[in-house]
Amino acid sequence: MSQFPDSTLAEQNLQMSKKSVLELRNVNIFYSDNQAVNDVSFNIRRNKITAIIGPSGCGKSTLLRSLNRMNDFVDGARVEGELIFSNENLYGKEVDPVEVRRRIGMVFQKPNPFPKSIYNNISWGPLINGYNGSTDELVERSLKQAALWEEVKDRLHESALNLSGGQQQRLCIARALAMEPEVLLMDEPCSALDPISTARIEDLLFELKSSYTIVIVTHNMQQAARISDYTAFMEMGDLIEFNVTKKIFTRPAMKRTEEYVTGRFG
């Protein structure tokens, strides 16, 4: 309890205490011989938005990628420690990384739609994973969840590459949602977008929170403060502070955190 003095959130947290989706315990990540993440431990709570902030190069993306084993594709990357997801260590020997990524989805910094139609972009993931319901419904539902349906419903069979950057990013979110992941990881999903598209995605995340757990890396302090429930502040591979967002932005425990979130960083 003492960890979360903010009373309302602490109560919520108590109710949710068994609701950690992902538990990071002493996570260390290396690129060949360089250590990029040092001994990081915190819990990611269900149906909450957790923001990871920190200066460039501090290891945010590295840590995020370790949460659904996307680091497997980086040559020389190695993860130590435990990441507990549904009672298993994600890096355990019996764990199937493909299954992990089915259940923990990811949206990338740069929109990366497939060079296929809008429709096929959405249906692709579920179909390769054996989905046998109605793809029409799935596509409509996912696009609605991503607040893109109205804009594209009349051109579902056009190439996704014709969409604007903001639309493409919402398509990528819809594509990830179509898999109904338990956790959605987002690495600076708005950094390539204009303020209007960014606002739409922020609204969207707010709505998605009721059914998904979201972990978002962002450089934008206002964004982190606006949308997240918990914030992890990292610096040079260390987790400096993890707490409810309100606390991080109003009364941080660490001087470094305060300097960073108030922009007196350096």
Add this chain to the structure above:
Amino acid sequence: MAQEEYPDAAGASQPAESPAARSIKKSGVLWGELAIKSWLASCSFISIVTTAAIVILLLSETLNFFENVSPGEFFFGTTWTPLFEPSSFGVLPLVWGTLIVTIGAALIAIPTGLASAIYLSEYASDRMRSTIKPVLELLAGIPTVVYGYFALTFVTPVLRNVFPDIQVFNALSAAIVVGIMVLPMVATMSDNALRAVPISLRQGAYALGATSYEVTTRVVVPAGLSGVMASFLLAISRAIGETMAVTLAAGQTPNMSLSMFESIQTMTSYIVQVSLGDTPSGGVAYQTLFAVATLLFAITLVINIISQMILNRFREVYE
């Protein structure tokens, strides 16, 4: 007021000292550059003139040929005996010979080349790649006559063990060596096409719970398809134009047989035969050379244009 803010404005009497005042006018004709430019231009001009001369020669001799032989006989006749009596000018046996060698070669080179490309771009480690790629390039640099020799002295004897009734000169052996010959081209070009597919697409697919196999076959290959197709077409065009290996391996018997165990003659090996033989220039027999060459040229040109068009479209997608 303005003069106070810009004290130099009034006293700008020495423009040479201010860097902004350096003239942007030409300081004279740049003779050196002009000379280099003309030299380069004349070089490219030479290749254009040569190409044009060849095309004109081919076309005019072909027109002469068609004054003696009807296009109907040439394009639809099924007997090719231009060099002896009774002479007959049906080009189909040569086209057929080229076709079966090309199809055979494509059946070998396309699946194997694509598989190698997929292995190289999606599965091989950097070290593996940097070993295999130079070997492929080496393979591509072997003179084609060596392949012909290889066909005669190695491939055909091996085939003989399996199919005792195969002829010494046969289409199968030619198809095999031409297939091996164009394989590196398919592999390297397709590999380049697959590697041009952005990593971010692969990551997007993996993040949706796809296996490596699914990512490769359902995202990477479709995304790089135009480059892959272009490599197939260029390989086919190269197989059609291949001369030495085919002449050595398949012999010189114009033949419309379905069997790949028999000797055939391709368009190219016919051209070799006439060029090396003692056919007197000027006669109809000699003109067949140009008619066949024009046909060959037209076929490969069309294929190359199509593959270029495919490649251009492919460039637009990711640039």
